[in-house]
Amino acid sequence: MDYNLPTPLEVLRETGPTPFITKAYNIVEDSSTNNIVSWSRDNNSFIVWEPETFALICLPIYFKHNNFSSFVRQLNTYGFKKIDTERWEFANEYFLRGQKQLLKNIKRRKTSSQTEMLEKFGLEREIQGMRRDKAALVIELARLRQKQESVKTYLRFMEEKLIITERKQQMMMDFLLKKVKNPSFLENIKKRKQQEIENLEQSEEMTSSHGVEDYETFVKAEPEEYGDQFGGVFGNVDELHIASMEDQRQDDRVQREMNS
Numbered sequence: 001m002d003y004n005l006p007t008p009l010e011v012l013r014e015t016g017p018t019p020f021i022t023k024a025y026n027i028v029e030d031s032s033t034n035n036i037v038s039w040s041r042d043n044n045s046f047i048v049w050e051p052e053t054f055a056l057i058c059l060p061i062y063f064k065h066n067n068f069s070s071f072v073r074q075l076n077t078y079g080f081k082k083i084d085t086e087r088w089e090f091a092n093e094y095f096l097r098g099q100k101q102l103l104k105n106i107k108r109r110k111t112s113s114q115t116e117m118l119e120k121f122g123l124e125r126e127i128q129g130m131r132r133d134k135a136a137l138v139i140e141l142a143r144l145r146q147k148q149e150s151v152k153t154y155l156r157f158m159e160e161k162l163i164i165t166e167r168k169q170q171m172m173m174d175f176l177l178k179k180v181k182n183p184s185f186l187e188n189i190k191k192r193k194q195q196e197i198e199n200l201e202q203s204e205e206m207t208s209s210h211g212v213e214d215y216e217t218f219v220k221a222e223p224e225e226y227g228d229q230f231g232g233v234f235g236n237v238d239e240l241h242i243a244s245m246e247d248q249r250q251d252d253r254v255q256r257e258m259n260s
Contacts, residue, residue, distance in 0.1 A: 017103035020074055023062040025095070025103060033058055043098070045083060045091035069126065078106050 017025075028037055028046040036058060037048045048054050048068075055068040063071070072088075080090045094102040179185050 015104065017106060018078075018108065021078060021095075021103050021106050024075070025100060027058050027062055029097075039097045040089065044096055045089055046095070047084075048088040048090075051088055070123075077108055079109060 016022075027033075028039060036050050036054050037046060039046050051068050055066045055071075059066045059068070059071060072082075075090055078092065080092045080095070083089050083091050092106055094105040096102060
C-alpha cells in the first residue's frame with residue numbers, strides 16, 4: 001500500500017491553475033506564433049518578440065481585450081518578473097516549458113487597497129491619455145480634410161485659368177492667321193516700307209544737292225519758301241502716319257473685342 005498517495009480530501013482541496021495562467025501558458029506554447037511570442041532558449045521564461053502584433057492577434061484569442069499593458073500588469077500580480085531590460089522577457093519559477101503541472105503553484109499576490117487604488121488610478125490615467133490622443137487625431141483629421149478641400153479648390157481654379165488662357169491664345173492665333181491671309185494687310189505693309197525707303201532717299205538727295213551754306217540757309221529760311229519743294233514728301237509722311245493710326249485703331253478695337 002502506497003502511503004504517499006494523496007487522500008481524497010486532499011484531492012478535493014487541491015485546486016488547479018487560474019484561467020489567466022492557463023491562457024498565458026497556452027499562448028506561449030502555441031508554436032504557430034513563435035515569431036511573435038515563444039519560450040526562451042532555456043525554456044524557463046518566455047519572450048514577446050513583437051508586442052504590438054501580440055496585442056492585436058494573440059491576446060483577443062484568449063482574452064477579451066488587446067491591451068498589452070494590462071497583460072503585463074496581470075503577470076506582475078502573479079509574481080512574474082521582467083528579466084531583460086532590452087526586450088519583453090518574463091519568468092516565474094513555476095512557469096516552465098513542459099511542466100504544466102507546476103502552474104497550480106502560481107498564485108495571485110494579495111494586494112492592499114492602496115495598491116488597487118493606484119492600479120485603478122493608473123488605468124484611468126491611461127484611458128484619459130487615450131481620449132486625449134483620440135481628440136488630437138480628430139482635430140488633425142479635420143485639418144487635413146480642410147487642407148484637401150483647399151487644394152481641390154485651387155486645382156479647379158488653375159484648370160479654369162488654363163482653359164481661358166488656351167482659348168485666348170487660340171483666338172490670337174486665329175486673328176493673326178486671318179490678318180496674314182488678308183492680301184490688303186500684306187500689301188499695306190509693303191507699301192509702307194516702300195514709302196519709308198523713298199522718303200529716306202529723297203532726304204539724302206536734298207542734303208547732298210546743297211552745300212553747307214545752302215543747308216544753313218535752308219534751315220534758317222521760312223517754311224513757305226520751300227513748301228512747294230518738300231510739300232509732297234511731308235504730305236506722304238502725314239498720309240502714312242494717318243493710315244498707320246487708323247490701322248492701329250482697328251487692331252485695338254479687334255483686341256478689345258477679343259478680350260471681352
